[in-house]
Amino acid sequence: MSGYGVKTRAKPVGHWATWATWATWATWGTCVAVAALASLAGCGGGGGGGAAPAPAPAPAPAPPADPVARATASALRVYAGEAVQFVGGDLQNGISWRWEFSDTTAMDGLVAERLLAQAGSVQATVTGQNSLGVTARSSVTVQVEAAPALAPRPAGVWQPGCSGLHCATAADGSYLGAASGVGVWRLRNASPSTRVLDVDLPGVKPGQAVTLVFSHGESTDANDLPGAGTLAAPASASPTRAHALAASDGTQAAADAAHQRLLNQQRLQALDDLQTPPVAAAAPAEAPQRRARAATEVGASRVWNDLMDDVSKPVPYTARVVSTCAVPGRRVVFWVEDELSTAGTVKTSDVDALQQSFCGDAGGYALAVALLGEVWGSSEINTRPWLLQESATNRQDVNVVVTSHLGSSTSTVGYFYGVNNSYRSRSSRYANSNEALAFFVRGTSLARSPTDVSSTLVHELTHMINYHQRSVRRSVSHDSWLEETSAMATEDLLSDRITPGANKIVRGRLPNYLASGSGTPLLDWAEGQSTANYAMGGSLAAFLNRRLGPGWTQKIITECDAMSSYACLDGVLRRAGSEGLADEFERLGTTVFGGMPQRHAPLGYGFPKVQWPGYLLMGADTAEQAGSRRKAPLDALTRLGRTSHTYVDDQVPAGATRYVRRGVRVPAGTVLTVVVR
Template sequence: MKSRFNGGLRHVAAACALVLLAACGGGGGGGGGTPPPPPAPVIPDPVVHPSASATQLYAGEYVQFTAGDLQSGVSWRWEFSDGTTAEGLSVERRLAQTGNFTATAVAQNSAGVTVRASTSVQVEAAPAPVARASGTTLQPGCSGLHCAVAADGRYAGSGVGVWRLRNDGATSQLIDVDIGNVQAGQAVTLVFSNGESKDAAELPKSGSALLASLGAAPSARIQAGQEPQGAAGEVAQDAQHARMLGQLRQQWQDDLRDEQRRPQAPRAAEPLRRALAAADVGSKRVWNDLYDDETKPVPFTATVLSTCSTGTNRRLVFWVDQELTTARTVEAAQVEPLKRSFCGDQGGFARVIALMGDVWGGTEVARRSWLIQESAAQPQDVNIVVTNHMGADSASLAGYFYGLNNSYRWRGARYANSNEALAFFMSGTGLASNPSYYASTLVHELTHMVNYHQRTIQRNVLHDVWLEESSAMAIEDLLAETITPGVNKIINLRLPSYLRSGGITSMIDWLDSAGSTDYGAGGSLAAFLNRRYGSGWIKQLVSECGDDSYSCLDMLLKRAGSAGLADEWERLGSSLFGGMPQRHAPWGYGFPQVQWDGFWLMGTDTAQLAGSRKLAPVNGLTRFGSTSHSYLDDVVPAGATRYVRRGVRVPAGTVLTVVVR
C-alpha cells in the first residue's frame, strides 16, 4: 500500500509544477513564449491478484500460479516459501513436500512502482487407494482432493466425478445409473473396459436414457474414417514395423532351438570376421538389407559420417547410404540431432542401458559360439545405418532392428547374409524431414535390441508382441525429454491415435495390418503406467518375467500396489475416453505431468482431446475383445438435475465407469 501512495504523490507533484509554470508565463515575455509541454502520462500502479490452479493438492503434483491479468510495461517475478524464485506472469511448480506453500507475486511497472501479493496452497500426502470391490451397484470410483463425488454419492457440483462397477460374476448385470446434483449440459461418459485376457461372453449395452439426451454435439466428433493429416502414414509405418516383429519372433525361436542344437563352425571356415572398432569416419562397407527376405539381400554401400562415445566402452557409429550422401539428402546436419540425443554419459543410449541392461556381451553370448563375439576390452560397436534400402516398401518403414544380424554367417542357411553386427536401419528421407520422430524411433529400436539380448539370449524368454511393443513405447515416453525436449511421440501421436480409434481393439491380440490401432492402445497403456509407477515396471519386465506376458505384467503391477492389469486398463480407458484434466484429476486417473526416477514426463489434458473420439461406438459392437474399451458419450438433458440411464448391461468380467465433468 505504501508503494502505491508514494507513486501517486510523485505524479501529483509533477502535475502541480506544470500548472505553476504556466501561470507565470513561462518566466517572462508577456505571454508570447513557447507553450508548455503536455503533462507526462500517468503510469498506473500494477494490479496483482495471485491465484493457484488448486488450493489443496498432493505431494508430487504440479500447480500453476498466475499473478493476474497481463498489464503493459509490467514485469513479473515470484518468490516462494522454499526460497526459490521464478519469472513470468504464470509459472508452474512441482510441490514435493507436504505442508503449507506460499507463492508471492511481485510486479514492477516502468516507473519503478512495485506491488506484492501472496497466495498459499496446502500440500498433502498421497491418499490411500479407494476400495475397488465388485458389486451390483455403482460405487464412487475415486476419493480425495480432486474427486467430485460427494459423501452421499451425488456429484459434488464441480470438477470430475467417477463412479464404477466391476462385474466379477459369471453372467452379465443390468444396472441403472442414477447420479444426482448434476446440471443441464454437463458431459457424461460411460466407459466399458474389458481388461481380462479373454473376450467378454456378451456385449455391453448402453440401456435407455430417462430423457432423450444421447448424441449431443455430433459435429464435435470425428466420424469413422476421418483421420488428421499424417495419420495414414503413421499407420502404414506401424504395419511395416509390426511385420518385422514376426521375423524377430522367428529369430527368437531359432535362438531357443539352437540353444539345444548348438551349431558348430565348419572346420574349413575362414577366420571369424568381427565387426569391431574398425569403422572410422570415412570408412565404407557393404550392408545387406534383409527386411523382405533374409535369403535375398539388397546390398548397398554406406560411409561412416560420424562416431561418438556412449559413456561406456561401446561406440555409436553413424553410417549413411552413399545414394543419400550423393543426393545430399542426409549430411552431417541431419545426423547431428541423433548424436545430440544419444551420445555421452547422459545421452539416450546410456540412459536406456542404465535402465534395462547392455545390448550385448556376457557369459550367455560367449558360450554361444554362433553369435558375434566381443571382449570387455573390445566391445561391439552399435551401428546406426541410415538408408532408403529397407524392403520393397521402404517409404512406409521408419526403421528396424533384426536380431539375425547378431549371428555369424556360418550358423546356417538363414544367416548366410547376416551383417554380423549390432545394427539398426533407419529411413534417410524420414530422418531428414522429421528428426524428432526418428530420434524417438531409434529409442524404440534400441529397446528391441536390449530386449533381444537381455530376455532371449540371457534368459531364454519370449514376450508376446503386444508387451514387446508396449515396452518399447514406454521407453520412448520415459526418454522423450532427454532425446527430444518438448516433443513426446507417445503423448503427441499414440494417445490421439487410440482416441480416434474409439477403443474398439483388442490390444493383446496384436495385429500387423494397416488398419490396426494396437500401437495407439499399447502406447497409451505404456504412458499411463509410466505416470503411475515410474520406470520400475520396465526394469522388472526385463529381469523377472516369463513367457506368459499378461500374467507377468499383472503380477508386476500388483507388486507395485496396483489391483492388477485389469484395474489399470479400466483407469486408462476412463482417463482417455472419459476425459481428464492434466492438472488435479482424481487420484489414479489422467495423464499428469510427473517426475519419476530422474525422468520428466509430459502431461496432457484428455478432456480437450474429446473432439477426436468417434461417436458412441458401444452400441455397434460385434465383439468385446480382451483388453479393449468402448464408451458412450452423453449429456445431462435440459431441465434435469439427475443423470439417469436404465438397463445398462455390464458383461461378466468387465467394468463400467461413469465420468461426469
C-alpha cells in the first residue's frame, strides 16, 4: 500500500520572511537619511549633477518547493532473493531523500534498490526534506514469498512455460496481460521426427511483441530445420528500436580469435601431459636455480620467451620486476618489459591498479583459488619430475608479465600457456619453456584499461587452475567450449569484488550474443567464429551463475573425470537440481532472444541481480536490448546445429485479440518457446 504523508513546516520559514522585510526597510531608511547629500547619489533622488539613479534592489529569492513524497515499488509481491526498486516520487530540485525499511535498513536517495532475501512483509518509508526543514513521508509495503522449486516440464506437450509471480501465462494457456509479467509457452519435441503445430494465444493486444525461439540443446545436430509457419493475419512492421548495446568491433573479434588459437595449443599441451606416463624420479639438478631465477626481487631482470605463435620459434625480450605482493600460500611477481618502461607506455600506477585487484586475501587470485582450487602443487606433480617442482615451504611464484610481445596478434589482451609449467629438459618441445607459472598481458591494454586487464587476469588464472586441477591432477582435458565458458564464469562471479560496476561478461559478451542473431552452435567452438562463440559461452556462464550459484563451476573440475564435456556439464546441472543442459539452454535462449526484464522475470528466466554468499552479480535487461538483435535469422538458416538457438520476431496484428501462427515446425530434440512481452 502507498500514500501521501502529512507535510511538516519548520520555523526557519518565519526567520527568512523577517530577514527579508528588515533588509528592505533598512535600505530605504538609509537612503532617506542621506538624501540631502548630493555626493551619495547611489541612493537616488538626491538631484544635482545628473547622477544615475540607484539600481532597483534584487528580488528576494523564492522559497524552496515543498517535497512531494509518493513511494512506489517495482513489484508489490516478489520471491525471496529478488531485487526491488523503490522510488520516492518525482525528481525535485533541492530535496533530500531518506528511505527507512521495517527490517532496520536505511538508504539515501530518491531511488533505492534492495535485494529482499527473507520471506515476509517489508515496509519502505521515504522521507523528503527541503532546505527549510519541510518534510513529507510516504510508505509502500512489499510481500516477499519463498521461491518455489521449478516444476518439471514434460516433453511433447504444448503448455505454459512459466508459472507463479511475474508469469503472464494462465493455466488454460491464455495471456493474462502485461501487468502480470511476461507470457511464456513452450513445446519440447522429444519424438524422433519433426512436430508441426498451430500456435493460438488468446488475450493479447495489437502491437504486442511476440518472439518464437527455437532452442536445440542436444549434443548432435537437428535432422531438420525449424519453420515459423504462417501468420494468420499480416503483421505490421516491427517498430525500430534503439540499440541499447552494440556488438563488439573487429578488435574484440581479433582478440578472441588469437586467444582461441592459443587455447588450441593449450589443449595439445594437455593431451601431451595425458600421454606422458608418470615416473617416480628426482627433479633435474638445475631446478632450484631455475626457480630462484624466477623468484627475484624488485629491480631484477630476466629474459622471457613469447611462445604464443610457435613454441619452436621463441621471441625473447627482457623484463624487470616492478613489484611483488602476497597471496594465500605464495607470492605474485609483476614484470614489465624494458621497452614499455623506457617509452613510458606502462606506468607504475598501471601496475598498482592491477595489483590492487589481484593481490591480498580478498583479491582476484585469492577468490579464484578459494572457488576452484590451487594453481600448482600436489602429489601428482611430485611423480612428474619434468614439471616445475615445489614444496609446502618453497612454492613457485606466480608471475604476471606485462609485455608488447603476444604473438602475431595485435589485440590479444593476455594468455596462459601450460608449456611454461615444464622444465626445458622434458623434451625438445619444451626447449624454450619459461619454466615459470606465468601469465602474459599486453602493456597497451593495461595502460588503456586496467579494469579490462583485471578481468582478463582472472580469466587466465582460471585456465591455470584448470590445467593443474584437471589435466595434471585428474588427467582430464575438456573441450574448448567448456574451458572458455568456465573461465568467463569466473570473470562474471568475481566482477563485483575486483572490478565493481564493470562486468565484462554482462556488459560485453551478453550484448554481443544478442547482436549475433544466434545460429552459432556452442559445441562447435571454431576459431573462425570465435567472437560469437565467446559471446554465447559467456552468456551461458552468466545465466548459470544466476540460476544456480557458483557451485557448478567447482563441480565441473571435481565431478567430471573421464567424461565428454557435454555429459560433464549436463550431469553437474542435474545434480544441482536442474533438468539438465538442454533445459537450461532453452531457458537461456528464451531469456536472450525472447527478452526478459532485469527485475521480476518469471522464475527460471532472466539475468536478475543476484546475491549468493560472497558474490554479488549484476543484472541485465534483455527486453530493453531487443533492438540490437538481427531480424528473423531463421530465414537464412541452413543448419540447426548442436547447442544453438534461432528465433523469429513478430507483432500481434492490428485489430487482433489472438496471436495465431499455423504450421510451425519443431525438429526432433528442439524446444519451441513463444514469448509475449
